[in-house]
Amino acid sequence: MADTSVLQRPTPEFIRERRAENQKARARDFAETLGITEAELVAAHVGHGVTPIDPTPDRLFPLIRDLGDVMALTRNRSCVHERVGTYEPFHGGAQAAMVLGTEIDMRIFPSHWVHGFAIEEATENGPKRSLQIFDAHGDAVHKVHLRPESNVQAFDALVTALAREMPALELTPPPPVAPAKADPAQAEALRAEWERMTDTHQFQRMVHRLKMNRLGAYRVAGEPFARQLAPEAVQIALQSAAADAIPVMIFVGNMGCIQIHGGPIERLVPMGPWINVMDPRFNLHLRADHIAEVWCVNKPTRTGAAISVEGFDAEGSLILQIFAYRKDTPADAWNALTLSLPGVQA
Incomplete structure (x- = not known):
């Protein structure tokens, strides 16, 4: 895990320069090479294709639904789960929320949805758009990647509705993993x-x-x-x-x-x-x-x-x-x- 100390942190300009030199590396892996979290990597690009947004699920998911067919990505450090579909229906809640679609099926714990960003980056195949949510430690909680058939106008409307000033990215070290606890x-x-x-x-x-x-x-x-x-x-x-x-x-x-x-x-x-697993609408x-x-x-x-x-x-x-x-x-x-x-x- 990257050190989140404030000492000798690379500047946003430095991060952007290094990223421009190595655009093919996966974001999580690239961030680790700089000793930063993935959230810090994304935040360094605010104003350069990245817009901070409100990550509150009860505000976010009704607007995500309007994007139509997208790819939902949830991961931990050992496994990445990618599912294509539409985010509906959504059932909100302050402590827990759910998406109960036939393809996208999620259980959401809103207290960990702390930092949100809308990303639009230029590629040789055209603009690549996504929504990315991070926890208080700078680790990715969930990502939404638009596909060619997704509704770009709905994406723009979402960004307009949820855009906010960049809050201080004050990250805390992640808690240690609890070992097996048996009696x-x-x-x-x-x-x-x-x-x-x-x-x-x-x-x-x-x-x-x-x-x-x-x-x-x-x-x-x-x-x-x-x-x-x-x-x-x-x-x-x-x-x-x-x-x-x-x-x-x-x-x-x-x-x-x-x-x-x-x-x-x-x-x-x-x-x-x-x-x-490399299926047309599900990858693991x-x-x-x-x-x-x-x-x-x-x-x-x-x-x-x-x-x-x-x-x-x-x-x-x-x-x-x-x-x-x-x-x-x-x-x-x-x-x-x-x-x-x-x-x-x-």
Whole structure:
């Protein structure tokens, strides 16, 4: 993570000059080479194709809807989730909000939507327009990229409606990742409460009440609730789902946003350390070498077991979750697939 100290920070002019010399590098990677956050990189271009905007979701999303077909991007440090679609319908709220479209499906936590920018940059293929939101630490929360068929007039109207003076970009260091928090003395209580679950949303409240977290609870509960898999199980699950046309739900998120793909995946393209899903309206870019721990998790619900494959990095951060796509589709094929995934060696 880039140092957000105010000492010896590169000037906006310096940042713009260096960026002009290296326009092909991904923004996040380029920012790291300068020792700055991605938000600082974007803010350095205010007045040079970048306009600060109000990032409040309740103001932003009704206007994003008018853009029509766009690409929604949510990422964490190990996985990028890209979905093409329209942002509707939107359900606002001060603590949590949602987009519940058939293609763009998101859970939004507005307190982390701190810095917003509208970006228009010239390229050899014409103007490239996007909306980019960052948290208080300068990390990207969510991005909206316009496509050739998107409504440019609606983009201009959004910028006019939400433009604001550039606020001070006072960034704070990100909190450390919470390691696995487990309490083996609570194992029996955990298993008893787990067995009584009727909805997956009860899980986080349950483990918090028992003073654990997600990964710690998995380690304590053991089978049949949680089975540890080999790190390569995530790639095998994606390959099998694609090969057998098993529809899935793929959740990728950060502190401010969770983005969900629901439906089939078709084309897997491994490239170096990356596992890539390259479908016409859904792309996933996953760093396989970041996956340190994988669990197959069985949560009881009123409508049957919700079985997921979940990948974590070496620090204990959740990278992604994969579930069965249960809308009008039995979960039997996915559930059978998870049983075939390799476990860790004893």
